[in-house]
Amino acid sequence: MSQSINRYIITVTARDRVGIIADVSEAVFDLGANIEALSQTVVWGWFTMTTCATFPSAVAADAICAAIEGVGPYRAIVEPFGTPPEGPVIEGEPFIVTVIGVDHPGIVRRLTREFANHGINIFDVWNEVQEGQFIVIFGVTVPVGIELSTIRHDLERAGSDAGVEVAIQHQDIFTATNSLSIYSKPRSISQ
Amino acid sequence: MIPNEDILQTIEMIRGENLDVRAVTLGINLMGCADRDPNHMVALVQRHIRNTAKQLVSICNEVADKYGIPIVNKRLAISKASVLLEGHDAGVCMQLAKALDAVAAEVDVDFIGGYTALVQKGFSHGDRLLIDSLPEVLSTTRRVCGSVNVASTKAGINMDAVTLMGRQIKETAERSREVSGFAAAKLCVFANIPEDNPFMAGAFLGPGEPGAVVNIGVSGPGVIKRALERLIAENSEVDLERIAEEIKRTSFRVTRVGELMGREVAKRLAIDFGVVDLSLAPTPRVGDSVGEILEVMGIARIGAPGSTAAIALLNDAVKKGGLFASSSVGGLSGAFIPVSEDKALSDAVGAGSLRLEKLEAMTSVCSVGLDMVVLPGDTDAETIAAIIADEMAIGVINQKTTAVRLIPAPGKQVGDCAVFGGLFGEGCVIDVHNRGFSERFVEFGGRIPAPLQSLRN
Numbered sequence: 001m002s003q004s005i006n007r008y009i010i011t012v013t014a015r016d017r018v019g020i021i022a023d024v025s026e027a028v029f030d031l032g033a034n035i036e037a038l039s040q041t042v043v044w045g046w047f048t049m050t051t052c053a054t055f056p057s058a059v060a061a062d063a064i065c066a067a068i069e070g071v072g073p074y075r076a077i078v079e080p081f082g083t084p085p086e087g088p089v090i091e092g093e094p095f096i097v098t099v100i101g102v103d104h105p106g107i108v109r110r111l112t113r114e115f116a117n118h119g120i121n122i123f124d125v126w127n128e129v130q131e132g133q134f135i136v137i138f139g140v141t142v143p144v145g146i147e148l149s150t151i152r153h154d155l156e157r158a159g160s161d162a163g164v165e166v167a168i169q170h171q172d173i174f175t176a177t178n179s180l181s182i183y184s185k186p187r188s189i190s191q
Numbered sequence: 192m193i194p195n196e197d198i199l200q201t202i203e204m205i206r207g208e209n210l211d212v213r214a215v216t217l218g219i220n221l222m223g224c225a226d227r228d229p230n231h232m233v234a235l236v237q238r239h240i241r242n243t244a245k246q247l248v249s250i251c252n253e254v255a256d257k258y259g260i261p262i263v264n265k266r267l268a269i270s271k272a273s274v275l276l277e278g279h280d281a282g283v284c285m286q287l288a289k290a291l292d293a294v295a296a297e298v299d300v301d302f303i304g305g306y307t308a309l310v311q312k313g314f315s316h317g318d319r320l321l322i323d324s325l326p327e328v329l330s331t332t333r334r335v336c337g338s339v340n341v342a343s344t345k346a347g348i349n350m351d352a353v354t355l356m357g358r359q360i361k362e363t364a365e366r367s368r369e370v371s372g373f374a375a376a377k378l379c380v381f382a383n384i385p386e387d388n389p390f391m392a393g394a395f396l397g398p399g400e401p402g403a404v405v406n407i408g409v410s411g412p413g414v415i416k417r418a419l420e421r422l423i424a425e426n427s428e429v430d431l432e433r434i435a436e437e438i439k440r441t442s443f444r445v446t447r448v449g450e451l452m453g454r455e456v457a458k459r460l461a462i463d464f465g466v467v468d469l470s471l472a473p474t475p476r477v478g479d480s481v482g483e484i485l486e487v488m489g490i491a492r493i494g495a496p497g498s499t500a501a502i503a504l505l506n507d508a509v510k511k512g513g514l515f516a517s518s519s520v521g522g523l524s525g526a527f528i529p530v531s532e533d534k535a536l537s538d539a540v541g542a543g544s545l546r547l548e549k550l551e552a553m554t555s556v557c558s559v560g561l562d563m564v565v566l567p568g569d570t571d572a573e574t575i576a577a578i579i580a581d582e583m584a585i586g587v588i589n590q591k592t593t594a595v596r597l598i599p600a601p602g603k604q605v606g607d608c609a610v611f612g613g614l615f616g617e618g619c620v621i622d623v624h625n626r627g628f629s630e631r632f633v634e635f636g637g638r639i640p641a642p643l644q645s646l647r648n
Contacts, residue, residue: 098202152256167202169259173451177448178197182451
């Protein structure tokens, strides 16, 4: 049996507290798992982690889910990892889109629809409200061959529709001004 | 992913603190255009500039668009024009200057520097023609900028050239009387002129430079001012060492912008990248002022005791941060104090707190000299020459670049202001004490010998 068949992608959500990753990793370790990749984020006190792990072929998804939910107040989703993607999904340049304005429904919807229409993939997103200002920062990949001026025009129009200021800038300007390196490292698709 | 706080800080630097690339200056060597036939020489000059610079502005705009940071000025700096005038007669000066003005307009740059002569040890025929033509050239062309190097640490000070430049500055201002002597704002007199300076009016392509090269001038007084304001507001115990550290960090960021964008412009033009000039170049906008930085540093009135020490700290910290950010640093690289272009400095002159003598002292520890200083219109040429001589001495003795850009505004007196507009701003007339007492000194002429390089006290 190939290794990909017993590799799972596991997402766990919970109210944030100390020890969640310790609980989850212990639960899967007891089932013979090896954790290969791990990421976490917290939004307004709600914790989400996503991990990729391999298990002995006899361990089923239901058993993993039950083990995790059994060690604490956690919700787990366990899916077979399937066949890993080959190479980068989208060839393009990394840009940062910043959105600043007064919070109201529809801002994210309007802008992300614009991204989708242009084939722009979001590789990272972050948002918060500071002093009444709704701020979203998208890390996006702009596909090769798309005119930046066209995208900027469409994003600014979308921003205007949504009543927010939108800026799109190549990621390197933020790397150059904030790190020891002047250029961003090329993004790779981890498997 | 870069931390979000860092992204937001960079965004704020651009949106609210006037972070920009002040100048992309394309240097072009025109030595190969020298020809005894003036018509042929001028045609070669225009063709070479056109071919080298035709894409400059569009590429700068594309790069500015990509990074979301404005490139304010796109400019040309040619090899010294006096070479092109060797073997010609005086009439060719205007022909060349008009051709430069026209081709600069054609490629859509705002200025073309390099109407330049280097005369620290004496004059060639071409040098003399060029200097004699400066009043007419600068008052009848729009984009041409002139500069004359009259002194260097190795050669000393050519006092014949200093005296001559006193007269030429006066004449240049007089010929542009209707615009308060503005033509003199396009003329710099230097000691130790840099070969790779991207800033006007003193930009020219030095003899040691490549055939074509892109040099970048960054900006950022507003960014540094806000960084210091935040530092002081958020920390109860701030000392000058911490202030210097904050300036260094901010200068690093600002320099990186120039480095990144300059290299991309050069790459797209398929031309060598030269240097990032670290100079803090103010503009007349409130919040984009070197004078305001001094105020944040606790100099309540610019020109008060402490002003020289404060700008020395600022100048040094800017260089230290910039040098870590880029390995290609050159040009003038210091904090500019161009009076009319910096509202806080101009106001200080108007209020009488910043005087010529203090300004001169400050230029001994920062860049670049008595810059955009408006003098009373009736200041005599010999006094102007003596002011030049003093500033040149500071540069020569201290092994640094110094320059003067003086505007004896015709008809203006202390209490008046000369309005130049745009980035040139508005300068209040500074009082010149002891006028008319330097004539005998400058009229001796000859050369002040090169200074001793040891026993430096």
